[in-house]
Amino acid sequence: MKTVFVTVGTTSFDELIERITTPEAVQALKGRGCQQLVLQVGRGSILPESDSCYELGINAFRFKDSIAEDIKCADLVISHAGAGSCLETLGAGKPLLVVVNDKLMDNHQLELANRLYKDSHLLYCTPSTLVETLKTMDFSVLSPFLPGQPKHFADFLDRALGIQ
Amino acid sequence: MHMSFPSNIFILKLPVQHSSCLITKGKPGGHTTEILRLMESLSLSYSPRHYVIADTDKMSEDKIRTFERSKKNTGSEGQFTLQRIPRSREVRQSWSSSVVSTLNALLYAVPLVFRLSPDMVLCNGPGTCVPLCAAGLLLGLVGLKKVLIVYVESICRVESLSLSGKILYRLSDYFFVQWSSLKDKYPKSIYLGRIV
Numbered sequence: 465m466k467t468v469f470v471t472v473g474t475t476s477f478d479e480l481i482e483r484i485t486t487p488e489a490v491q492a493l494k495g496r497g498c499q500q501l502v503l504q505v506g507r508g509s510i511l512p513e514s515d516s517c518y519e520l521g522i523n524a525f526r527f528k529d530s531i532a533e534d535i536k537c538a539d540l541v542i543s544h545a546g547a548g549s550c551l552e553t554l555g556a557g558k559p560l561l562v563v564v565n566d567k568l569m570d571n572h573q574l575e576l577a578n579r580l581y582k583d584s585h586l587l588y589c590t591p592s593t594l595v596e597t598l599k600t601m602d603f604s605v606l607s608p609f610l611p612g613q614p615k616h617f618a619d620f621l622d623r624a625l626g627i628q
Numbered sequence: 629m630h631m632s633f634p635s636n637i638f639i640l641k642l643p644v645q646h647s648s649c650l651i652t653k654g655k656p657g658g659h660t661t662e663i664l665r666l667m668e669s670l671s672l673s674y675s676p677r678h679y680v681i682a683d684t685d686k687m688s689e690d691k692i693r694t695f696e697r698s699k700k701n702t703g704s705e706g707q708f709t710l711q712r713i714p715r716s717r718e719v720r721q722s723w724s725s726s727v728v729s730t731l732n733a734l735l736y737a738v739p740l741v742f743r744l745s746p747d748m749v750l751c752n753g754p755g756t757c758v759p760l761c762a763a764g765l766l767l768g769l770v771g772l773k774k775v776l777i778v779y780v781e782s783i784c785r786v787e788s789l790s791l792s793g794k795i796l797y798r799l800s801d802y803f804f805v806q807w808s809s810l811k812d813k814y815p816k817s818i819y820l821g822r823i824v
Binding site for chain 2: 474529547548551552575576578579612613614615616617618620621622624625627
């Protein structure tokens with residue numbers, strides 16, 4: 465997994481950024497063949513310097529108009545449980561490890577990650593189990609994620625409204 | 629069902645039946661992507677499209693403009709406008725201040741909806757949608773126009789409805805959920821599988 469892309473979407477998730485840049489996490493990533501770590505930190509207060517790690521190439525930024533390219537170039541995406549990030553990653557057919565922010569109150573984000581996990585589309589963990597998961601994760605057990613069908617919605621609405 | 633269309637909004641004269649919809653946007657981030665995916669599938673007939681977003685939301689505006697530009701490029705054009713109203717509720721905002729900000733949003737939503745007079749309000753989640761749907765319902769209550777309320781619960785909601793969803797479940801004309809677990813709990817909802 466040469467390039468690993470970490471994304472927190474529009475949120476701030478300092479714990480994830482902190483954990484993924486610890487020496488233990490870096491070692492675990494290197495053990496899986498990682499050479500480049502790209503971090504999208506959103507509104508977080510931690511923005512690692514590009515040269516902060518001599519073991520891995522690090523590139524950190526806050527936001528981009530689109531992370532489609534970063535997802536495309538990644539061999540693994542590590543993401544917060546946001547719907548947009550999850551769906552974009554799964555839509556691109558990339559292995560996805562979701563890190564759940566267990567500090568968020570009323571964490572309804574968990575519902576989707578949980579469901580996708582139960583349907584075998586992604587792996588998930590918390591910041592405290594991140595390093596362990598990096599060492600043991602196996603993506604070969606997952607099922608492909610089929611895209612949603614907005615056309616069903618459009619067809620239904622057209623019929624209901626009597627639009628040809 | 630015959631759709632009447634407001635003559636003051638139409639500039640183009642086209643042979644097909646048109647309906648204007650007022651699309652309401654939730655908080656920026658995933659919801660924007662969701663509603664735009666739904667919009668992608670809708671035909672030319674759904675025009676003009678009035679996107680209503682929170683005044684604090686810059687990201688959604690960019691995404692909407694990009695999306696509408698791409699529709700233009702494929703020749704699937706229609707008209708669109710961007711309208712802004714104050715956020716009715718921030719994530720984790722307290723109850724009392726939520727009531728105040730919701731009433732504030734309503735003060736904007738009612739004149740806006742009365743002015744635009746849409747045939748349909750299509751919304752996807754928290755933030756701006758409840759005041760706008762309420763305004764749409766009001767238009768019908770005062771006998772001016774029947775506005776269809778179409779709510780698509782976010783794909784994030786698997787086991788429970790969002791607050792907006794709970795409020796609008798009984799008030800909407802068409803209420804879509806995207807997971808069978810919600811269909812079981814909310815029998816009046818429409819389940820077509822994942823639609824975003």
